[in-house]
Amino acid sequence: MLSFLNQFKHGQEMRESKDEILVGELVRAMARLKTPAIGFNANTGAQMIHFKPIGDPILNSIVIIVDRKTGGSMIQQAVIGSKATIQVQAEVKNYLSDPDDLVAMYRTDIANIFKMPMLGDVKLDHQMNSVFATKRVMIDIDDYILKGEESIARMTQLITSIVGELKQKLTQYKKA
Amino acid sequence: MSAEELEKVFVSLVDFSWKKYNERQHNTHMDELLLGAVIASTVEQGYSLIDLNSDGVNHFLRFEHLPSKTRLIFQLTNQSEDLVTAKVLGRLARVVIGYGQMVQNPGAIWQALKSEFKSGFLDAAEPGVITCDADLTSGYIYVQVPLIIDLDTYFSSNYEVNYPMLQQHIGATVHSLSKYLRGRLGA
Numbered sequence: 231m232l233s234f235l236n237q238f239k240h241g242q243e244m245r246e247s248k249d250e251i252l253v254g255e256l257v258r259a260m261a262r263l264k265t266p267a268i269g270f271n272a273n274t275g276a277q278m279i280h281f282k283p284i285g286d287p288i289l290n291s292i293v294i295i296v297d298r299k300t301g302g303s304m305i306q307q308a309v310i311g312s313k314a315t316i317q318v319q320a321e322v323k324n325y326l327s328d329p330d331d332l333v334a335m336y337r338t339d340i341a342n343i344f345k346m347p348m349l350g351d352v353k354l355d356h357q358m359n360s361v362f363a364t365k366r367v368m369i370d371i372d373d374y375i376l377k378g379e380e381s382i383a384r385m386t387q388l389i390t391s392i393v394g395e396l397k398q399k400l401t402q403y404k405k406a
Numbered sequence: 407m408s409a410e411e412l413e414k415v416f417v418s419l420v421d422f423s424w425k426k427y428n429e430r431q432h433n434t435h436m437d438e439l440l441l442g443a444v445i446a447s448t449v450e451q452g453y454s455l456i457d458l459n460s461d462g463v464n465h466f467l468r469f470e471h472l473p474s475k476t477r478l479i480f481q482l483t484n485q486s487e488d489l490v491t492a493k494v495l496g497r498l499a500r501v502v503i504g505y506g507q508m509v510q511n512p513g514a515i516w517q518a519l520k521s522e523f524k525s526g527f528l529d530a531a532e533p534g535v536i537t538c539d540a541d542l543t544s545g546y547i548y549v550q551v552p553l554i555i556d557l558d559t560y561f562s563s564n565y566e567v568n569y570p571m572l573q574q575h576i577g578a579t580v581h582s583l584s585k586y587l588r589g590r591l592g593a
Contacts, residue, residue, distance in 0.1 A: 238457045238479070238541075247454075251456065253458060254445055254448075257442055257455075258449040260446075261446035261450075261567070266442050266443060266446070267438070268438055268565065270460065270465075279442075284564060284565055328413065329416075376472070
């Protein structure tokens with residue numbers, strides 16, 4: 231058998247794995263919310279995870295991007311801690327085929343398309359048959375990992391509140 | 407045909423297209439759905455995800471149980487990304503599960519393990535064959551086993567995951583691997 235051990239970054243310190251640990255906790259929390267992960271795109275800078283909310287009448291998908299900003303080095307970890315931005319994007323997809331509905335959909339919220347989201351703001355955007363709502367927040371990774379049920383509860387609370395806010399903005403765009 | 411009738415035909419064509427497109431999409435998501443389910447199940451068992459990697463075809467995961475420092479490694483490969491293959495043969499995936507333990511003198515132990523048990527000398531194609539491997543940098547000895555799994559055992563057509571079944575299967579494999587490794591190390 232050809233070893234696949236060389237696919238991993240050996241000798242790294244645990245603080246370098248904090249974003250992966252956070253991704254693991256995130257995937258677990260979302261699984262408990264009946265929103266399994268269906269896509270991963272990981273690189274050294276940011277990790278993007280695509281989730282499918284099962285049975286949700288409004289949302290078609292949720293994409294979460296974890297982008298670690300600080301804490302990669304021992305000094306940063308000690309002085310600033312491990313900060314990361316979490317960007318949550320929720321999608322409403324309309325399986326529209328009636329030409330009148332398609333035209334009507336693009337009349338909505340034109341101003342929002344050009345809005346640049348500030349941290350904590352919600353941005354709405356239309357693309358093809360989908361409407362996206364995006365919000366970005368900054369977190370301290372240590373608050374959300376390695377504390378057992380306490381960190382899961384925090385993670386769940388964070389995600390449900392952001393997704394709830396995005397869903398509220400998107401509900402009006404869902405066509406029957 | 408009237409304009410209304412023409413629009414009705416167009417609507418039915420688009421609806422059919424969406425249905426078929428979603429069917430294909432679901433099939434191509436299966437390997438990453440497995441990846442997510444393995445992460446959720448293993449983290450639920452007390453392990454922390456410490457590495458996540460992909461070469462486009464294979465997906466690699468590494469977990470550590472931080473209190474005991476034992477590690478689990480996974481290589482996941484979808485063998486039925488093509489919808490026709492999936493429909494004829496079923497949705498199959500090749501999964502290599504490895505269990506690793508930190509040892510005091512990994513170099514010496516690795517040398518002591520007989521060459522026939524070292525993974526570099528064995529045929530990788532056969533499932534169920536337990537092999538040894540070592541990560542000398544971090545001081546771990548691993549045992550690993552390739553398996554072929556039926557994805558429909560764990561996933562329904564609407565993305566629902568049977569986590570208890572997946573946890574049971576991972577747990578049973580890890581139990582056997584850890585027992586084997588302890589036996590090989592004489593612990």
